Amino acid sequence: MKTQVCIIGAGPAGLLLGHLLRAEGVDCVILERRTPDYVLSRIRAGVLENITVSLMERLGLDARLKAEGLPHDGFNLADGERLIRIDIKALTGQQVVVYGQTELTQDLMDAAEARDLQVIYEAADTALHDVESDAPYVTYNKGDTPQRIDCRIIVGCDGFYGPTRQAIPASAGQEYERVYPFGWLGILADVPPCNHELIYANHERGFALASMRSPTRSRYYIDVPLTERVENWSDDRLWDELAIRLGPEAAANMTRGPALEKSIAPLRSYVFAPMRHGSLMLCGDAAHIVPPTGAKGLNLAASDVHYAAAALTSFFKANDADAIAAYSDTALARVWKCERFSWSLTKLMHRFPDDGPFERAMQVAELDYIATSVAAQTSIAENYVGLPV
Incomplete structure (x- = not known):
């Protein structure tokens, strides 16, 4: 098989990029090692920035998002005694939209066939070849049959553990990483939310987040x-702990119910640079990871896709090699700003094991400053709603 762009990974980043390229008349094929049902089973992000919403609007795939998405004008920081509301609508004139990553992925999947976007699921043992040349290719197995795709550009949208970043020699890039000493234990339940906006809580017993889908x-x-192990946390124990950490106001409005899904996700900050090597480009988690505190993971992948789609369209339609060459620097400029925000909010809202009285005093001082400063709230709101692309 021959195509112009071979995209590895059919999560939201890969599907979004594929749709954008097909809309511009660029040929592409997406390879995914899992089944569609498995891709949809991954419970992930739910807060969409303007960049993600605008790309779905541009593709004309935003009907369900508009009908079912929940626009949010703000969110809350809780310090055990009060709720500090960040009014992002008043401070920036913009909103975020709560719409589950699973729903967005479903919308992109459903439109693929009608828009001539070829997605090959259950593509096993994917391997990249000759990525430093102008004629790279990808091999994989479909069932017991070896397959090959020849292309001009490969784009890795295959997540942190996928094969694309591994195809870049260690000497050709640099890794930046911060592994956090805790994970997030999450519960998904068919119950109404305890607040109409998100609550991020810093409690003496630890962090908590009240969100919704x-x-x-x-x-x-x-x-x-x-x-910690999920098995140690019954539903009742987890609901009890949430009620304590979120505070009495949220607890009074909390409805308990059986878990639809319960899991622990480790937290890390990670960046691989550059995000391009030869004829290989990286998007999303293949190049960077952010802790979920700032709601940036999916949105940062969407901004990568925005830059990558523009560069690839210029390359194939206008023979603009400079657009491909500039992709990494352009994407990384926004990546690092989002990494900074996610790291700083994580540091502010969590109690780290090695922190002492000084670190706690700094958190208290920072939260007091945020509570009384329009400038501090504006900075947080600008980052939370999404920096310009």
Whole structure:
């Protein structure tokens, strides 16, 4: 098989890029090692920035997002005694939209066939070849049959553990990483949310987050040590802990219910640079990871896709090699700003094991400053709603 662009990974980043390229008349094929059902089973982000919403609007795939998405004008920081509301609409004139990553992925999947976007699922043993040349190719197995795709550009949208970043020699890039000493234990339940906006809580017992996927489906998190196991947390124990950490106001409005899904996700900050090597480009988690505190993971992948689609379109339609060459620097400029925001909010809202009285005093001082400063709230709101692309 021959195509112009071979995209590895059919999560939201890969599908979004594929749709954008097909809309511009650029040939592409997407390879995914898992089944569609498995891709949709991954419970991930739910807060969409303007860049993600605008790309779905541009593709004309935003009908369900507009009908079912929940626009949010703000969110809250809780310090055990009060809620500090960040009014992002008043401070920036913009909103975020709560719409689950699973729903967005479903919308992109459903439109693929009608828009001539070829997605090959269950593509096993994917391997990249000759990425430093102008004629790279990808091999994989479909069932017991070896397959090959010849292309001009390969784009890795295959997540942190996928094969694309591994195809770049260690000497050709640099890794930046911060592994956090805790994970997020999350519960998804068909219960109404305890608040109409998200609550990020810094409690003496640890962090908590009250979020939602719809008016009838809620997503809650607490931080736990990396050694903790899901089996140690019954639904009742987790709801009890959430009620303590989120505070009495949220607890009074909390509806409990059986878990639809419960898991622990480790937290890390990670960047690989550059995000391009030869004829290989990286997007999303293949190049960077952010802790979920700032709601940036999916949105940062979307901004990568925005830059990558523009560069690839210029390359194939206008023979503009400079657009490809500039991709990494352009994407990384925004990546690092989002990494900074996610890291700083994580540091502010979590109690780290090695922190002492000084570090706690600094958190208290920072939260006091945010509570009384329009400038501080504006900075947080600008980053939360999404920096310009």
